[in-house]
Amino acid sequence: MTDFFDRHRDLLDRAVHAWRVREFWTxxxxxxxTKIYGADxxxxxxxxxxxxxxxAFMLPGHPETxxxxxxxxxxxxxxAISYPAVPPAALIAASQAAGAQWGKASMQARVGALIEALIRLNQMSFLIGEATMHATGQAFPMAFQAGGPHAQDRGFEAIAAAWIEMTATAQTAIWEKPQGKSDPLVIEKRWHLVPRGVALAIGxxxxxxxxxxxxxxxxLATGNTVIVKPHPHAILPLALTVKVLREVFAEAGLPQDAVLLAVDAPGAEITKELAxxxxxxxxxxxxxxxxxxxxxxxxxxxxxxxxxxxxxxxSITGTDDFAGMCANLAFSLSLYSGxxxxxxxxxYIPRGGIQTAEGHKSFDAVVAGIVAAIDALLADPxxxxxxxGAIVNPATLERIAAARHAGQVVRESDETGAGRSATPLLVVVDGAGSGLQDDECFGPVSFVIPCEDAQDAIARASGIATRKGAITAALYANDPDLIEQAAMAFAAAGVNLSVNLTGNIYVNQSAAFSDFHVTGANPAGNASLTDTAFVASRFRRVMIRWPKAA
Amino acid sequence: MTDFFDRHRDLLDRAVHAWRVREFWTxxxxxxxTKIYGADxxxxxxxxxxxxxxxAFMLPGHPETxxxxxxxxxxxxxxAISYPAVPPAALIAASQAAGAQWGKASMQARVGALIEALIRLNQMSFLIGEATMHATGQAFPMAFQAGGPHAQDRGFEAIAAAWIEMTATAQTAIWEKPQGKSDPLVIEKRWHLVPRGVALAIGxxxxxxxxxxxxxxxxLATGNTVIVKPHPHAILPLALTVKVLREVFAEAGLPQDAVLLAVDAPGAEITKELAxxxxxxxxxxxxxxxxxxxxxxxxxxxxxxxxxxxxxxxSITGTDDFAGMCANLAFSLSLYSGxxxxxxxxxYIPRGGIQTAEGHKSFDAVVAGIVAAIDALLADPxxxxxxxGAIVNPATLERIAAARHAGQVVRESDETGAGRSATPLLVVVDGAGSGLQDDECFGPVSFVIPCEDAQDAIARASGIATRKGAITAALYANDPDLIEQAAMAFAAAGVNLSVNLTGNIYVNQSAAFSDFHVTGANPAGNASLTDTAFVASRFRRVMIRWPKAA
Known part of the structure; x- marks a missing residue:
């Protein structure tokens, strides 16, 4: 049952190394x-x-009523795809029934099967990309990347982190305690890795x-069985995932029901009952x-x-490359409509403007630069x-409408011409305004906020992260001391900070094996992808010990 | 500020190795x-x-009103020792004030100082032993071990686990992403380890x-400041600990208030307000x-x-060494009066008795063997x-009195003649009885429960662990298949199992660097001393990244 493990052992070792050194690896x-994924x-x-x-989407052997x-x-x-569905209690029962066998399988058997599943999912990335595109409103190139390889990277990273933790301590030991002039006490010990039980993944x-x-x-790697509960509007990508996992488990002699799909209908969600x-x-x-x-x-x-x-x-306090900064931000603000x-x-921009390589730029000139860069980026429909891409939830359009009244609109949101779409809305909010800028306003809405100076910009940006949470922060600055000061402020606020990004790297991007996604140190969440805290408590070590036979 | 770290680096490396291999080390x-600790x-x-x-116990520089x-x-x-005390809000404020500097100190500075403090505490083990004896009612030899070296081992183990986790991933990286025929993207990254804040340790x-x-x-190792809140009846051992830590911090140029003592009076505890x-x-x-x-x-x-x-x-299902088993259990039941x-x-003992090297022993004979072993062990006052030792809480004497009516008393509890004391009470409970045996009855009370057979004994022992929690389980058995079956049952119940202990090793004993104390897999607690889950979420990693200068 460890064929898959033997086959993928080298890849696992490389993933473990990558997780430790945090350099680029995928x-x-x-x-x-098609050169990479095959001509067809x-x-x-x-x-x-x-x-x-x-x-009718088929999941052979899956509970279905x-x-x-x-x-x-x-x-x-x-x-219009239909999926097998059963009441929550039946899902729990099936998951628990599979748990006995799944939890006792060797970690090698589980990890090998999981890597094999990721490799098969990778080979299906065009299908998954298309499924993701229509589930999410992402344009295809992004849907391919985010739904396919980048998601697979995050899956692999979690396996690597789990493997590191499961193998961090010896599975067996001989404990030999000196007893002065007498013979030593010699105790043999063996540890079992015990999973917590049923895990629920809410997509x-x-x-x-x-x-x-x-x-x-x-x-799954740590021995828990998993019930995957997709958002009712985004089932197919996870249904395909569950199908591949179940196929690999069956081939490996492992229980298919270690992973189950919990499909529900909008307005009749079963999430609370499962949870x-x-x-x-x-x-x-x-x-x-x-x-x-x-x-x-x-x-x-x-x-x-x-x-x-x-x-x-x-936070924009200065830049050596004004055009590069504006182009970079234009893309970050436009990508998947926020x-x-x-x-x-x-x-956050100082009211008095900023220093650039081309000299001083006023607040209005900075805003105009960003707006022009967005307009240029999105000129071709x-x-x-x-x-x-497209707007996944109609409520986002209502938020855009409301945000128009939050201050002075400096860039209007428009349609792209394809699907339910909206380009970035930029609103300058000076003072308290409507308060919309003080909470998450999900979608293509940005608030431009005049500040007293660079310190005030950093204080406000890090302050709202501390209070309301944040996953990313960007800073543009020339002064190394200011950058170091910002590094401390955003570290204390628990936000990953990107400084002076221009060109083909964006604040939105978070790369597996290098960037921890979500720090766990502010209200934006406690799941840091993937640190040890994310995996270590998913299983426990239980010992049996006995005197070693003489 | 890393003098202490350099001085203790080798010892830390040995601790890290010991934590991984789980062999004997201290x-x-x-x-x-006095041969070890000095003639005086x-x-x-x-x-x-x-x-x-x-x-008046002095803690120089400690808040005191x-x-x-x-x-x-x-x-x-x-x-009759008095300690400095302040209201909870003042403790929190002082702890937070120290946090800014403590959290920013290098992990080397913190870890070096903590190891130094443990070494100084170790040198004070006779004083700490005596303080522990009078705080707890333990006899001196146990108070010396448990209050001194064994506690110090657990402290060192936690430092080692924290060190392993803090150094598990790189602190800096150069992330170089290929861009086809173009130059690669090169991003520099640096991670800050950010503590959670103020930690409260309730003794x-x-x-x-x-x-x-x-x-x-x-x-402390992971950068949090700590408020140590001792039990109002057991302050001195922790006050001595806080004093030593503060002295070492001062010598290392670290903020003394990174550790504070929260003393309160019985009946006017400040625990809830702090928590x-x-x-x-x-x-x-x-x-x-x-x-x-x-x-x-x-x-x-x-x-x-x-x-x-x-x-x-x-669970007693059979033994090759009946006398050894009885003697071992007698000590485990008597030590520090349970x-x-x-x-x-x-x-749990099968109603029909067990097989031993001396032939079959009836249920009553097994019970009589244990009782006789206790009597022999405690014959000399x-x-x-x-x-x-002594009974730390008078309520324990009331529990003993109540337990006398739980079934048939087969061994009476008695006084030792020194202090508030009580030797083991053994009560046979056949059937549901008073139900006292279905919950923890803290103190020198044991319930002997007749079972249908060996399987029933294991099922009942592991079942109550699942429902009510358990930290230890002991099994005596001859049959290797039965032992393996028990290993699975107790692993599923999340209890560490000791099999066929005789001689100078007891089920009560849990050795740092080898035995994880508390598994986290049943209701007896979630603090597994010391696994990664116990340390990993005490701090977070926050990144700053920027394009590498060409």
């Missing part, structure tokens, strides 16, 4: 290139996706695979802080790992659509 | 021998203790240092499950690590006192 190429990969992926539309599914693409397509609408893989693979079941010992959740609070209050029997609401910031947990929202 | 000799150590320790009695302290020894001595009456050191040293302060981010607690529940419900802003109530068991979280309580 086993899964991010480019949707794109066509085959598309055909496979088309073949699924309107049909009904069929559910009402996905609709923000791009306009009626997905989100915008990044169904990327935000779920870390928890799913960490729980509060006494058998559920781990919850991984991505979404609003209000539901995270509900989970912490009501699912008191479990560990709860979250990625939640926050207010990401850009529907990323890493997208900047509040832009096809490019605009390829960058902005 | 830097702190457990024998109260015993006399000096006693003199130092006597000099403290009835006086009042003096409190009303310790009384279960051995009859009036300790217990029975093992003030042993049960507190893991949390105190883990929190629910919004600044408190970590709580380490040893004690009843009911107060642990209170903490989980009310101190929702913090991590809570606990060691709680449980029902430890012995006032250990690791002491056995329920003894001085030995009895040296093993049983």
């Amino acid at each position: 086993p899964f190429p991010e480019t949707p290139s 990969a794109r066509r085959d992926g598309h055909a496979a996706y088309e073949a699924l539309l309107g049909g 009904a069929r559910l599914g009402a996905e609709q693409s923000p791009w306009g397509q009626d997905v 989100c609408n915008t990044f169904p695979t990327w935000n779920s893989y870390s928890g799913v693979f960490a729980s 509060t079941d006494s058998a559920v010992a781990i919850i991984d959740y991505t979404g609003s802080s209000s539901f995270a609070d509900w989970l912490r209050t009501n699912a008191t029997q479990t560990l709860v790992f979250t990625e939640e609401t926050g207010v990401n910031s850009v 529907q990323m947990c890493t997208a900047p929202q509040n832009i 096809q490019s605009a659509s390829a960058i902005c | 830097p702190f000799p457990e024998t109260p021998s 150590a015993r006399r000096d320790g006693h003199a130092a203790y006597e000099a403290l009695l009835g006086g 009042a003096r409190l302290g009303a310790e009384q020894s279960p051995w009859g001595q009036d300790v 217990c009456n029975t093992f003030p240092t042993w049960n507190s050191y893991s949390g105190v040293f883990a929190s 629910t302060d919004s600044a408190v981010a970590i709580i380490d607690y040893t004690g009843s499950s009911s107060f642990a529940d209170w903490l989980r419900t009310n101190a929702t802003q913090t991590l809570v690590f606990t060691e709680e109530t449980g029902v430890n068991s012995v 006032q250990m979280c690791t002491a056995p309580q329920n003894i 001085q030995s009895a006192s040296a093993i049983c």
